[in-house]
Amino acid sequence: MISDITLGQFFPGYSVLHKLDPRTKLILSVIAIVAIFFANSAITFIIFTLGAVLLIAVSRISFSVIVKGIKPILFILLFTAILNVFMTGGEGEPLVDFWIFRIYTEGIVRAVFMALRVMLLIVVTSMLLTYTTSPIALTDGLESLLSPLKKIGVPVHTFAMMMSIALRFIPTLVEETDKIMNAQKSRGADFSSGGLVKRAKALIPILIPLIVSSFKRAEELATAMECRCYRGDVGRTKLVKLEYKGRDLLWILLVALVAGAVITLSVLPYNPESYGVLYDILFYKI
Numbered sequence: 648m649i650s651d652i653t654l655g656q657f658f659p660g661y662s663v664l665h666k667l668d669p670r671t672k673l674i675l676s677v678i679a680i681v682a683i684f685f686a687n688s689a690i691t692f693i694i695f696t697l698g699a700v701l702l703i704a705v706s707r708i709s710f711s712v713i714v715k716g717i718k719p720i721l722f723i724l725l726f727t728a729i730l731n732v733f734m735t736g737g738e739g740e741p742l743v744d745f746w747i748f749r750i751y752t753e754g755i756v757r758a759v760f761m762a763l764r765v766m767l768l769i770v771v772t773s774m775l776l777t778y779t780t781s782p783i784a785l786t787d788g789l790e791s792l793l794s795p796l797k798k799i800g801v802p803v804h805t806f807a808m809m810m811s812i813a814l815r816f817i818p819t820l821v822e823e824t825d826k827i828m829n830a831q832k833s834r835g836a837d838f839s840s841g842g843l844v845k846r847a848k849a850l851i852p853i854l855i856p857l858i859v860s861s862f863k864r865a866e867e868l869a870t871a872m873e874c875r876c877y878r879g880d881v882g883r884t885k886l887v888k889l890e891y892k893g894r895d896l897l898w899i900l901l902v903a904l905v906a907g908a909v910i911t912l913s914v915l916p917y918n919p920e921s922y923g924v925l926y927d928i929l930f931y932k933i
Contacts, residue, residue: 656818657781663894664706664779669788671895672775675902679771682906683764685913690929692763694909698902699767702774716773717766724765728758757933777814784887786811791889804879816864823860827853 659665664672679698686692703713735758737751744750776785790807797803828838831852838849917932 669784731758782811782815
C-alpha cells in the first residue's frame with residue numbers, strides 16, 4: 648500500500664499537458680475545483696468524468712498510476728459514503744428500514760456523488776499539477792501568480808518554496824516509510840493482523856524513526872541551501888522564464904467553458920414533472 652502512493656510524484660513527459668505553462672495549470676486547477684463543488688447532478692459528474700479521462704489521455708500517463716493514486720484513499724471514500732447513506736434523510740418511504748437504520752434514495756445518491764467528487768478532485772488536480780509539472784516549475788508558477796501580493800509585504804517566494812519542498816519530499820517520505828516498515832517486519836513486527844487499536848499501536852515503531860529521519864533531512868536541506876548561498880528571492884534570477892503561449896489561452900478557454908456549463912446546469916431548477924425518466928436520472932440533484 649505504501650509503494651502505491653503516487654501523491655506528489657512527477658512523471659516527466661512531452662505531452663501537451665506537460666508543455667503547458669505552470670501558471671496555466673494552476674489557474675485550470677482552481678477553475679476545476681470551483682466547478683466540481685458546484686456539480687450536483689449525474690449530467691455534471693458525467694461531464695467532469697469525461698474531462699478527467701481526456702486529461703489522462705492527453706498526458707499519456709498510464710491509467711495504472713491513476714488507480715494507484717486512488718487506492719490509498721479507498722477506505723476514506725468508503726467510510727464517507729457509508730456515513731452519507733445512513734445520515735441523509737429523504738422524502739417518501741425508505742428503501743431499508745431496520746431498527747434505527749433508514750436508507751433513502753437520496754442517501755445513496757449523495758454517497759455516490761460524494762465519492763465521485765473526491766476522486767475527481769484528486770485525479771484532476773494531480774494530472775494538472777504534480778503528475779505533469781516539476782516542483783521547480785510549480786514553484787515558479789505559484790510565485791508568479793502571487794507576485795502582486797509582494798507589494799503588501801507577503802513573503803510570496805518563501806511560501807512558494809515551502810509548497811515546492813513539501814511536494815518534493817512526499818515521495819521521499821513514502822519511500823522512507825516503506826524502508827522502515829520492511830526493517831521492522833524483518834525484526835518480527837506485524838502490521839496486518841489484529842484489530843484497529845492493535846494496528847494503530849503497531850505504527851508507533853514506524854512514526855518515531857520517520858519523524859527523526861524527517862528532522863535530519865530538513866537539517867541537511869537547510870545546510871545544503873546555506874552552502875549554496877541561498878538568500879530567498881533577493882537578486883534571484885530564473886533559468887527558464889515563464890511565457891504564455893496560444894495553447895495556454897486555448898486550454899483556459901476550454902476548461903472555463905466546461906466549468907461554465909457545469910455551473911449553469913447545477914443552478915438550473917430541477918422539475919421532474921416536465922420530462923421523462925432519462926431527465927430524472929441525469930438531472931436529479933442532491
